[in-house]
Amino acid sequence: MTDRVLLTGISGFLGGHVAVELLRAGFRVRGSVRSAAKADKVRAALAAAGADLSRIELVTLDLKSDDGWPAAMADTRYVVHTASPFVLGQPRDRMDLIRPAVDGTDRAVRAALATEVERVVLTSSTVAVAYGHPPGRAAVYTDKDWTDLSGKGVTAYFESKTRAERRAWELMDAAGRRQDLAVINPGGILGPLLDDDPGTSAMIVLLLLNGRMPAMPRAPMALIDVRDVAAAHVAALAAPEAGGRRYLMVERLTTLADLAEVLRQAFPERARSIPRRQIPDWLLRGIGIFNADMRNLAEEAGNPRRYDSAPVAALLKRDLIPVPVSAVETARSLIGTSAV
Numbered sequence: 001m002t003d004r005v006l007l008t009g010i011s012g013f014l015g016g017h018v019a020v021e022l023l024r025a026g027f028r029v030r031g032s033v034r035s036a037a038k039a040d041k042v043r044a045a046l047a048a049a050g051a052d053l054s055r056i057e058l059v060t061l062d063l064k065s066d067d068g069w070p071a072a073m074a075d076t077r078y079v080v081h082t083a084s085p086f087v088l089g090q091p092r093d094r095m096d097l098i099r100p101a102v103d104g105t106d107r108a109v110r111a112a113l114a115t116e117v118e119r120v121v122l123t124s125s126t127v128a129v130a131y132g133h134p135p136g137r138a139a140v141y142t143d144k145d146w147t148d149l150s151g152k153g154v155t156a157y158f159e160s161k162t163r164a165e166r167r168a169w170e171l172m173d174a175a176g177r178r179q180d181l182a183v184i185n186p187g188g189i190l191g192p193l194l195d196d197d198p199g200t201s202a203m204i205v206l207l208l209l210n211g212r213m214p215a216m217p218r219a220p221m222a223l224i225d226v227r228d229v230a231a232a233h234v235a236a237l238a239a240p241e242a243g244g245r246r247y248l249m250v251e252r253l254t255t256l257a258d259l260a261e262v263l264r265q266a267f268p269e270r271a272r273s274i275p276r277r278q279i280p281d282w283l284l285r286g287i288g289i290f291n292a293d294m295r296n297l298a299e300e301a302g303n304p305r306r307y308d309s310a311p312v313a314a315l316l317k318r319d320l321i322p323v324p325v326s327a328v329e330t331a332r333s334l335i336g337t338s339a340v
Helices: 013-024 036-048 069-073 095-114 156-174 203-209 226-238 256-266 281-288 292-301 310-316 323-335
Strands: 004-008 028-033 056-060 078-081 119-123 181-186 188-190 221-225 245-249 252-254
Touching (some): 004 013, 004 095, 013 028, 013 036, 028 036, 069 095, 078 095, 095 119, 095 156, 119 156, 119 226, 156 181, 181 226, 188 226, 203 323, 221 226, 221 323, 226 245, 226 310, 256 323
Parallel strands (some): 004 028, 004 078, 028 056, 181 245, 188 221
Antiparallel strands (some): 221 252
């Protein structure tokens, strides 16, 4: 069997970086896109990043359909499943987000089990770890923690990631192959873009740069660099110790005000557009009576969560990239496009 990896979601921000890392590590990559129309853009972005396109094959897969999965799995040694719906706002019907996330993970894992690949690496999130718990928790969150779906403040997105990851573990446990699954649980992801689409991951930096955020909520954010997340996916493929484990990935907690100051220092010519004012917590709580997103931000402001990322640093055998560096490189990528 060749060292071919089926990589779902290759057209995404993280998926593209994972593809670059896989190719650098010597793997062949079979990447999935939702439509053939995206194929040329993916190839162009990867070529610009220095990828060897001769070792990339693109196939069309839909998280909501069984079509194409057996063929996509043929002659593959590993599966990296990064594809999952991601939105900034919350859908009117929670299941519009939850169903494709869970069903897509179900399809990817079942297809992997059917062809007996050696390992599956799944992209999950810290939102599958640290939410729905009583506020004010002082203990650090670890890979043993799970989001409590019956708890307060669990959004449709949080539920989608939690249920999708749990489904993956259930399927692998039922097959007696728990050690053949590794899960990466990153916080919010920043870092350099591979194309001119800012997507949703870079949106917080974009909003700070373009002057469309007059004031900032105080809620702390758990952030990580996309290159570290991509490298962790690749390291987890072959490392024996990675099997059967979850890896939380947060370099630090920071606020929008912290990021704004970093950007002002790095791009003084844009300093006047970058906000300085913060929204008082009491105002967020008031707005939250009518707006669920604002209500969630108000709850975050008084409830910082700390995460144990030491295991993933040990897996990578290096320190994580500092968030200020990630923020500046995100901004530099955005400035180089028409987004700002």
